Amino acid sequence: MKTVYERADIVPLLAEIFRELGYEGATLSRITERTGIGKGSLYHFFPGGKEEMAGAVLADIDGWFEEAVYRPLRNDDARQAIAAMWLNVADYFRSGGRICLVGAFALDGTRERFSAAIGDYFIRWIEALRSALMRAECAEREAQTLAEEGVCGIQGALVLSRALKDEAVFTRSLETLAKRLEAATR
Amino acid sequence: MKTVYERADIVPLLAEIFRELGYEGATLSRITERTGIGKGSLYHFFPGGKEEMAGAVLADIDGWFEEAVYRPLRNDDARQAIAAMWLNVADYFRSGGRICLVGAFALDGTRERFSAAIGDYFIRWIEALRSALMRAECAEREAQTLAEEGVCGIQGALVLSRALKDEAVFTRSLETLAKRLEAATR
DNA sequence: GTCTATATGGAGATAGAC
DNA sequence: GTCTATCTCCATATAGAC
Numbered sequence: 450m451k452t453v454y455e456r457a458d459i460v461p462l463l464a465e466i467f468r469e470l471g472y473e474g475a476t477l478s479r480i481t482e483r484t485g486i487g488k489g490s491l492y493h494f495f496p497g498g499k500e501e502m503a504g505a506v507l508a509d510i511d512g513w514f515e516e517a518v519y520r521p522l523r524n525d526d527a528r529q530a531i532a533a534m535w536l537n538v539a540d541y542f543r544s545g546g547r548i549c550l551v552g553a554f555a556l557d558g559t560r561e562r563f564s565a566a567i568g569d570y571f572i573r574w575i576e577a578l579r580s581a582l583m584r585a586e587c588a589e590r591e592a593q594t595l596a597e598e599g600v601c602g603i604q605g606a607l608v609l610s611r612a613l614k615d616e617a618v619f620t621r622s623l624e625t626l627a628k629r630l631e632a633a634t635r
Numbered sequence: 636m637k638t639v640y641e642r643a644d645i646v647p648l649l650a651e652i653f654r655e656l657g658y659e660g661a662t663l664s665r666i667t668e669r670t671g672i673g674k675g676s677l678y679h680f681f682p683g684g685k686e687e688m689a690g691a692v693l694a695d696i697d698g699w700f701e702e703a704v705y706r707p708l709r710n711d712d713a714r715q716a717i718a719a720m721w722l723n724v725a726d727y728f729r730s731g732g733r734i735c736l737v738g739a740f741a742l743d744g745t746r747e748r749f750s751a752a753i754g755d756y757f758i759r760w761i762e763a764l765r766s767a768l769m770r771a772e773c774a775e776r777e778a779q780t781l782a783e784e785g786v787c788g789i790q791g792a793l794v795l796s797r798a799l800k801d802e803a804v805f806t807r808s809l810e811t812l813a814k815r816l817e818a819a820t821r
Numbered sequence: 822g823t824c825t826a827t828a829t830g831g832a833g834a835t836a837g838a839c
Numbered sequence: 840g841t842c843t844a845t846c847t848c849c850a851t852a853t854a855g856a857c
Binding site (some may be wrong): 552560606608609 | 649656741742756787791794
């Protein structure tokens, strides 16, 4: 077991704990318990305490999406980037077994604390998808609607699959969404 | 100001507080503060404490949906019931200004505590909507897909409108969903 | 039924030895 | 950097007077 860490090692561990327990539910004792990292170390890396930890997690998530999803949507071949998005998203959310922390924070009392990061994440996702749809010869109005519908549907699918404890719902929903967007492009 | 209560008076107040602050964020002191009801009274009505309070809220929500949405979907004129659903839902969620507590609990660490009630709420919603769609001459497979897509889309729209603090996203998403279902029935 | 006072536990956070 | 010990505060919950 590793006993010397840096921030970058810890953030993904924190992410899983916040995802599973929520912001309030992720107490410091549970964090030390699950990671094996003592409070002393945690406060060494995150002097701002729990709020800084969650902020770092959100920044990390944002970075991943920017690189793996948004940038390709904005710059690469549009239809290919959209197809890659569905695959990456299904993978990232483990077919619905893993929730979207940003979405969960948005519904939570946590929202106010991180509202800038939360809003940004979704705005940029929708905008990047809209850009890809327009390059794929979607009409302007339809591109906006479909981009919102796509991001919206992913979030809903996560809620539903988690509520029903049924990953098939997630997979099915993503397939339906993918077909809708596919049908509107060429 | 009313000073004598019964359970039925308190439950809706609790509902708003849980919606706004989440299960963990809704502390007893904040509850007494916002409702003006002392801890003594709260424990008088809900001897099981906060968990019983949240359970009562979920049961109340479930009852409202059963009556206002699910039953009409199962029994009334299908197309009319579906149209009424969109209106009732937009109204109930205050055009996205109010979240779905059941969905929020599903994403939260709270899920395990109430998983039966949470699963039930969504299963019955989807099933009722599917039933209406089939009576409106939707093919069996398509009815299942569209029912899931509808419920899913509503939840996603709530996440998104809350994240972006923009109720227009909610309204727009519901319109898009309504059109999709409308197009598949007759 | 409602209030005030209080018990008890665990929360986030800090100090300082190593 | 990591640990243990400890601080303070507020959480849920209870007791008992009125």
